[in-house]
Amino acid sequence: MEKFTTLNSRAIPLDIENVDTDQIIPARFLKTTSREGFGENFFRDWKYDKNGSERSDFVLNDKRYSGRVLIAGDNFGCGSSREHAAWALSDYGFKGIVSSFFADIFKGNALNNGLLPIQVSPDFLKDIMKLISEKPETRVSVDLESQSISIENSKLKESFKIDTYKKTCMINGYDDIDFLLSKKDKIEHFENQRKLLNVYD
Amino acid sequence: MSKTLFEKVWDAHVVDTIEDGPQILYIDKHLIHEVTSPQAFQELERRNIPVFRPKEIVATADHNTPTVDQHLPVKDELSRKQLAQLSENCKKNNIKLYELGHKYNGIVHVIAPELGITQPGMTIVCGDSHTSTHGAFGSIAFGIGTSQVTQVFASQCLLLTKPKSMRIKVNGTLKNGVLPKDVILYIISKLGTNVGTGYFCEYAGEVFENMSMEGRMTVCNMSIEMGARGGMIAPDQTTFDYVKGKKFAPKAEKWKSSLHYWKTLPTDKDAIFDKEFVFEAEDIDPMITFGTNPGMSIKVGQKIPNKKDASFEKSLKYMNFQKGEDMAGKPINYVFIGSCTNSRIEDFRVVAHYVKGKQKAKNVTAWLVPGSKQVENQIEKEGLKDIFQKAGFELRQPGCSACLAMNDDKIPEGEYCVSTSNRNFEGRQGQGSRTILASPLVAAAAAIEGRIVDITKQLN
Ligand code: SF4
Numbered sequence: 037m038e039k040f041t042t043l044n045s046r047a048i049p050l051d052i053e054n055v056d057t058d059q060i061i062p063a064r065f066l067k068t069t070s071r072e073g074f075g076e077n078f079f080r081d082w083k084y085d086k087n088g089s090e091r092s093d094f095v096l097n098d099k100r101y102s103g104r105v106l107i108a109g110d111n112f113g114c115g116s117s118r119e120h121a122a123w124a125l126s127d128y129g130f131k132g133i134v135s136s137f138f139a140d141i142f143k144g145n146a147l148n149n150g151l152l153p154i155q156v157s158p159d160f161l162k163d164i165m166k167l168i169s170e171k172p173e174t175r176v177s178v179d180l181e182s183q184s185i186s187i188e189n190s191k192l193k194e195s196f197k198i199d200t201y202k203k204t205c206m207i208n209g210y211d212d213i214d215f216l217l218s219k220k221d222k223i224e225h226f227e228n229q230r231k232l233l234n235v236y237d
Numbered sequence: 238m239s240k241t242l243f244e245k246v247w248d249a250h251v252v253d254t255i256e257d258g259p260q261i262l263y264i265d266k267h268l269i270h271e272v273t274s275p276q277a278f279q280e281l282e283r284r285n286i287p288v289f290r291p292k293e294i295v296a297t298a299d300h301n302t303p304t305v306d307q308h309l310p311v312k313d314e315l316s317r318k319q320l321a322q323l324s325e326n327c328k329k330n331n332i333k334l335y336e337l338g339h340k341y342n343g344i345v346h347v348i349a350p351e352l353g354i355t356q357p358g359m360t361i362v363c364g365d366s367h368t369s370t371h372g373a374f375g376s377i378a379f380g381i382g383t384s385q386v387t388q389v390f391a392s393q394c395l396l397l398t399k400p401k402s403m404r405i406k407v408n409g410t411l412k413n414g415v416l417p418k419d420v421i422l423y424i425i426s427k428l429g430t431n432v433g434t435g436y437f438c439e440y441a442g443e444v445f446e447n448m449s450m451e452g453r454m455t456v457c458n459m460s461i462e463m464g465a466r467g468g469m470i471a472p473d474q475t476t477f478d479y480v481k482g483k484k485f486a487p488k489a490e491k492w493k494s495s496l497h498y499w500k501t502l503p504t505d506k507d508a509i510f511d512k513e514f515v516f517e518a519e520d521i522d523p524m525i526t527f528g529t530n531p532g533m534s535i536k537v538g539q540k541i542p543n544k545k546d547a548s549f550e551k552s553l554k555y556m557n558f559q560k561g562e563d564m565a566g567k568p569i570n571y572v573f574i575g576s577c578t579n580s581r582i583e584d585f586r587v588v589a590h591y592v593k594g595k596q597k598a599k600n601v602t603a604w605l606v607p608g609s610k611q612v613e614n615q616i617e618k619e620g621l622k623d624i625f626q627k628a629g630f631e632l633r634q635p636g637c638s639a640c641l642a643m644n645d646d647k648i649p650e651g652e653y654c655v656s657t658s659n660r661n662f663e664g665r666q667g668q669g670s671r672t673i674l675a676s677p678l679v680a681a682a683a684a685i686e687g688r689i690v691d692i693t694k695q696l697n
Contacts, residue, residue, distance in 0.1 A: 052551070056530070056660075058641075058662045058663070058664065059662065059663060064642070064668075067272075067318075067643070068315065068319075069275035069319055069322045071276045086669065111464075114430060114431070114464065115366065116365075116366055116660075117273070117364060117365055117366040117381060119276075119364075119384060120383075139431070140434055140435060141381070145382035145384065148382060148385070149384065199259065201258030201259055201396070212384070212385075212388050213286070216391060216396065217391060219253060219394075220392070223263070223394055226252040227263075
């Protein structure tokens with residue numbers, strides 16, 4: 037996993053609520069057996085119409101906006117547990133997503149892929165969504181160590197929460213597997229204890 | 238100290254607690270399928286890590302399988318490769334696989350309960366959000382991402398922060414024609430699609446106590462649609478009777494000790510939940526969705542609400558519906574009865590009972606997709622197949638099918654499909670398709686009439 041410490045980038049405002057993972061990566065693109073290449077079909081049906089022409093009204097097709105931060109509406113990433121959604125976001129180039137609310141499974145998937153979900157207050161979200169929509173050149177600055185997000189040339193700044201353990205993993209680029217493998221003894225001990233209790237198989 | 242059902246099961250599986258961090262939770266059963274597992278196997282290989290407890294893993298092919306001619310090689314090349322990859326991975330790692338055509342093949346959340354793999358008090362995970370289904374047995378069951386699938390392969394554990402717990406009570410007796418699907422759609426319409434985020438939800442009260450296991454599974458299945466990681470219902474005699482005698486259910490002495498343990502699981506009287514909601518059964522009617530998330534539903538006889546909100550309007554635009562319109566009477570062209578929400582034998586009995594002696598409308602394509610081989614056989618055994626054929630319905634072979642339209646079972650662009658599945662997201666059933674979620678009864682009535690029917694009028 038790639039390390040994450042700070043991020044300074046322009047951002048793309050996706051002012052839509054309840055974006056589900058079926059939109060982020062539609063099911064028909066889940067037939068591959070590798071993790072690569074999902075960026076190509078990222079938001080496929082919002083980016084392109086049936087004939088494969090770009091939809092001009094979709095923000096990812098708006099040349100004014102670019103950057104490694106996605107500013108998204110409330111309840112981002114609901115629905116299917118497909119981690120392909122997080123892979124697609126990373127593959128497309130995002131490192132951080134800002135929203136006032138993330139669905140549980142998506143949040144975990146993002147963190148497991150070095151993609152930082154930044155949960156901010158609804159008011160803050162409204163403000164930066166407006167600011168960035170109006171001034172696409174605005175840069176967003178994220179500092180994981182101090183758990184803060186600020187918007188350059190503005191007074192907008194907020195702190196965000198993240199589990200301490202997850203924060204350490206992100207900063208160091210560790211993942212849960214290394215950690216769990218280091219606890220093998222404890223896990224086996226637990227299994228043996230349970231067998232003794234003979235609660236059930 | 239008094240504990241909730243959730244706390245009892247959770248606490249019994251904690252291997253270790255990290256200071257100021259998550260807990261290590263032991264997983265009893267790990268279910269896998271072809272779509273979310275290949276990258277996990279790949280990662281294990283890359284790191285040279287063996288599968289830790291292959292015996293606790295059960296695999297099936299369901300998401301990406303055809304629902305016709307299952308005895309023939311799969312036509313779509315990518316799908317065929319993905320299925321072959323699953324078979325190869327299972328073989329290499331000694332994992333039990335119920336592949337396409339096997340007598341126990343079917344949707345992962347249908348087969349595990351019917352084989353007795355799902356049992357009270359367990360922790361169960363699967364790389365699929367509707368794993369919440371298994372909570373109907375009083376187990377902690379939830380969907381995970383592929384990185385977590387890798388973690389469970391490697392260690393039979395997950396690192397998790399303990400979710401909060403909530404309870405939803407529904408008192409009283411359901412009205413005639415109101416099915417478990419209506420109960421959960423009603424609850425989500427009242428509480429919204431993210432009321433459950435960060436929570437495990439216990440369903441309690443007379444309505445669930447009197448519900449069959451299959452009905453309970455329908456309810457727990459859709460817990461994720463209100464944002465909850467999982468749903469749970471306390472195990473009781475209904476649960477025990479269902480599990481008893483199933484292929485992998487405990488036998489003899491083991492059964493006795495299991496039963497003894499399971500009976501200790503229900504929530505203690507004065508246990509405290511982080512939040513609680515109470516509803517009355519008499520307020521619930523057959524439901525129907527009109528928008529593009531499962532929270533956007535109304536009673537089938539009601540009008541689409543008038544709400545000023547950008548997401549709401551975007552949703553109606555996609556569906557091509559107007560505020561204030563009646564849902565009843567709207568023409569539809571497709572009916573899909575299937576998915577891990579409603580593809581069990583009781584669902585097909587409801588449909589058969591309604592359509593017997595009737596004919597589907599000419600303009601409707603009606604697909605019936607059983608949740609498993611066992612359900613498919615039962616349909617035949619009970620003579621329901623004949624009823625369906627006479628009514629013009631198409632009985633297909635088991636799988637996820639048009640629930641997510643990864644295979645060829647797609648609803649064409651712009652068409653309306655009344656579906657017993659769980660998600661009405663944009664394009665979920667095919668690019669540009671429009672999904673209307675309902676119970677098997679409401680779906681059956683729509684197939685016969687070729688339009689949405691206010692079933693309550695027929696029932697009274
Ligand atoms: S039937 Fe639908 S919801 Fe259920 S497991 Fe299959 S794709 Fe997922």
